Amino acid sequence: MFKLPLLAVDTTLIVVLVIVGVIVLIGLIFLFWWISTMNALRRLNVKVDEAESGIDVALTKRYDLLTKELAIVKGVAKHERETLESVIAMRRPEKSASMKEKSEYAGELTKAFDSINIVMERYPELRATENFSLLQRQAFEVEEQLQAARRVYNSNVSTLNQRIVTFPTSLVAGAAGVVKRDFFEAEAKKRDDVEMTF
Amino acid sequence: MDEILRKYKDFHDTYARVASILLWAGLGATLLGIVLSVIFFIVNGSLENPIGILPFLPFLLLVFPGFAAIGISGTYRGKWNKLYKEDIFPSFLEATYPGVQYLPRSGLGLDDLMHPKFFAKPDRWSTCNFMHYKIDTTEFAMSDYTLEHEHRDKDGHVTYDVYAKGRFYVFTFPRVFRNNVKVMERTSKWGRQFNGMQVVELESVDFNKKFITYAEDQLAAFYILTPQVQEQMMNLERQFSGQIYYLFDDNHLYIAVNDSKDSFKFPLTRKFNEETLNDAMAEILIPKRFIEALKLNADKYKEEVLDHTI
Numbered sequence: 137m138f139k140l141p142l143l144a145v146d147t148t149l150i151v152v153l154v155i156v157g158v159i160v161l162i163g164l165i166f167l168f169w170w171i172s173t174m175n176a177l178r179r180l181n182v183k184v185d186e187a188e189s190g191i192d193v194a195l196t197k198r199y200d201l202l203t204k205e206l207a208i209v210k211g212v213a214k215h216e217r218e219t220l221e222s223v224i225a226m227r228r229p230e231k232s233a234s235m236k237e238k239s240e241y242a243g244e245l246t247k248a249f250d251s252i253n254i255v256m257e258r259y260p261e262l263r264a265t266e267n268f269s270l271l272q273r274q275a276f277e278v279e280e281q282l283q284a285a286r287r288v289y290n291s292n293v294s295t296l297n298q299r300i301v302t303f304p305t306s307l308v309a310g311a312a313g314v315v316k317r318d319f320f321e322a323e324a325k326k327r328d329d330v331e332m333t334f
Numbered sequence: 335m336d337e338i339l340r341k342y343k344d345f346h347d348t349y350a351r352v353a354s355i356l357l358w359a360g361l362g363a364t365l366l367g368i369v370l371s372v373i374f375f376i377v378n379g380s381l382e383n384p385i386g387i388l389p390f391l392p393f394l395l396l397v398f399p400g401f402a403a404i405g406i407s408g409t410y411r412g413k414w415n416k417l418y419k420e421d422i423f424p425s426f427l428e429a430t431y432p433g434v435q436y437l438p439r440s441g442l443g444l445d446d447l448m449h450p451k452f453f454a455k456p457d458r459w460s461t462c463n464f465m466h467y468k469i470d471t472t473e474f475a476m477s478d479y480t481l482e483h484e485h486r487d488k489d490g491h492v493t494y495d496v497y498a499k500g501r502f503y504v505f506t507f508p509r510v511f512r513n514n515v516k517v518m519e520r521t522s523k524w525g526r527q528f529n530g531m532q533v534v535e536l537e538s539v540d541f542n543k544k545f546i547t548y549a550e551d552q553l554a555a556f557y558i559l560t561p562q563v564q565e566q567m568m569n570l571e572r573q574f575s576g577q578i579y580y581l582f583d584d585n586h587l588y589i590a591v592n593d594s595k596d597s598f599k600f601p602l603t604r605k606f607n608e609e610t611l612n613d614a615m616a617e618i619l620i621p622k623r624f625i626e627a628l629k630l631n632a633d634k635y636k637e638e639v640l641d642h643t644i
Contacts, residue, residue: 183552190553197640273639280634281644284557291537291556 173308180296181314187289191238191320192231194282198245199228201275205252208268212259235318242282242320249275286320293317335611342422346414346606353410353602360403367396414602423598423614427465430618435466441477442502450516450581450588453498453524457484461502463598467621470631474621476503478597479590498524499594500576503621505587507635511644513554517547517567517580522592538564544571557644558582566627573620589624 210221229237256262263269297316300309309315370392378389419438427434441461448455464477479502482494516531520543531548534555541564549555559567571578576593597617604610625631 187552270639273633276633277640281553281557281640283560284553284644287537287556288552291535295535 170308173305174312177296177299177305177309177312177314180292180299184289184292184296184317187285187292188235189231190285191282191289194278194285195238195242195245197278198242198275198282201271201278202245202248202252205249205268205271205275208265208271209252209255209259209262212262235320239321290319293319335608335615338422338425339606339608339611342417343606345417346602349410349414350602350606353407353414356403356407356410360400360405360407362400363396363403364400367392367398367400370396411602415599418600419598422600426615426618430615430622431465431467431469433467435464437464438462440464441479442475442504446475446504446588447479447481447502447590450579450583450590451529452518452579452581452588452590453481453592454483456481456497458482458494463596465621469622469625471508471636472625472630473506474503474625475506476501476621478502496594498590498592500591501595501597501620502591503587503589503624505589505621505625505630507585507587507630508637509635510585510638511554511558511582513550513644515547515549515555515558515580515582517545517559519544519571519577519579520546522577522579524592536564537561541568544568551644554582554644563628570624570627587628587630 227241229241233241296314299305300314300316371389374389374392424436427436439462441464443461444456444459447453447459447461459482460480461477464475466475467473479498479500480496481498482496485493485495487493514529514531531550532552534547534549534552535542536547536555536559538561545567547555547559567580574591574593575595576591579588579590579592581588598614600606600610600614629635
């Protein structure tokens with residue numbers, strides 16, 4: 137006779153505890169998902185930053201090589217000196233510059249190398265210079281590295297951007313301040329080179 | 335090619351004809367001898383006489399000669415295999431790779447086979463058809479390989495199962511890469527050891543579907559596996575029926591083709607004509623094809639001209 141009311145109280149308590157427990161569990165799962173998604177997005181963002189620094193390194197190397205090549209070419213090609221100096225006077229973007237600016241800068245560097253090649257055709261004795269041919273091989277290598285860095289960057293940006301625009305990750309991205317990143321556009325000539333024909 | 339065809343076609347066709355006649359005659363005589371022996375045995379057995387010599391006569395007159403004919407047919411096959419391996423194949427090789435080192439009974443060492451960790455360590459292994467050559471700045475060494483696992487039943491009987499068989503190639507170029515890049519087909523059973531490598535997704539959805547890429551550095555993977563190289567790897571994969579594995583490590587590229595096939599064989603039963611000889615030639619050209627398709631003689635694989643970055 138005494139056990140009935142106690143049983144009723146216990147059942148209610150258990151139901152309440154179960155509901156609270158379920159809510160807490162859902163909350164914990166949500167919190168865990170939120171934190172892990174936020175961490176994943178931040179990791180992706182860091183990977184994009186790292187890839188961007190790879191582009192910066194390649195662009196810097198390219199600029200350094202350009203100045204070295206110009207120093208050699210200027211000594212021989214006195215008539216084209218002004219043209220070549222205007223090439224090197226180009227504005228180097230800051231590390232914090234936008235990808236668009238960096239893409240444009242990469243394009244200008246390519247034009248500068250093209251100008252040097254034109255000069256070289258007029259002065260074939262330059263080709264025979266051992267130092268110059270080494271610089272040319274280095275320029276080719278830096279170009280290859282720049283293309284690889286560009287593809288790494290764009291691949292990481294693509295992954296990040298896809299995550300950001302997908303619901304519900306987009307909610308976390310908004311709260312964490314992770315935003316879509318710009319691609320590093322290839323110059324038209326380079327785009328042709330990497331065209332896939334599977 | 336025409337000269338080889340002219341010189342050896344008569345040999346091949348004669349050997350093939352004789353071997354075929356002897357094989358079928360031998361099989362027929364053996365079968366007939368066995369049937370007659372059984373019949374004579376039953377007939378003699380039903381009489382009240384002892385069995386006597388009659389049931390054994392077909393054995394003496396048909397089965398033994400039949401076996402002998404089958405054996406002689408086998409020697410013709412052996413003669414042809416020897417002729418192909420020692421005369422015809424080396425002249426093909428010499429024409430393709432002048433001065434090539436070819437050792438039919440030798441092969442790459444176990445250390446080479448195990449270095450890229452494509453396969454588990456074998457309990458028994460063998461290699462043959464070793465070849466070594468240099469094209470421009472890239473050297474290659476290759477051989478056939480067979481890897482086996484040991485199985486021991488509860489009575490202690492030991493048997494061996496072949497778990498990997500095909501061709502193994504080691505290409506060596508002047509450039510030393512700082513980071514390793516491994517590419518293997520997703521269907522591969524072996525070679526999943528990571529060694530600090532991360533999975534890298536390249537741009538091509540088709541490539542990523544077919545292959546899984548591991549690299550110590552993402553940039554190294556993208557640097558080596560340009561879109562053109564990815565495309566060539568897809569083309570090469572279509573050439574082989576089994577799996578193909580790649581590892582770029584230091585100044586080497588290791589490639590294993592696991593398709594359960596022996597290379598450089600030309601069975602006597604195969605027709606000897608321009609088409610089949612071209613197929614045999616295509617097999618010899620595979621290492622060259624790898625060098626061209628993966629551009630291993632390009633500037634990228636020559637001496638490093640910048641800091642040791644990739």
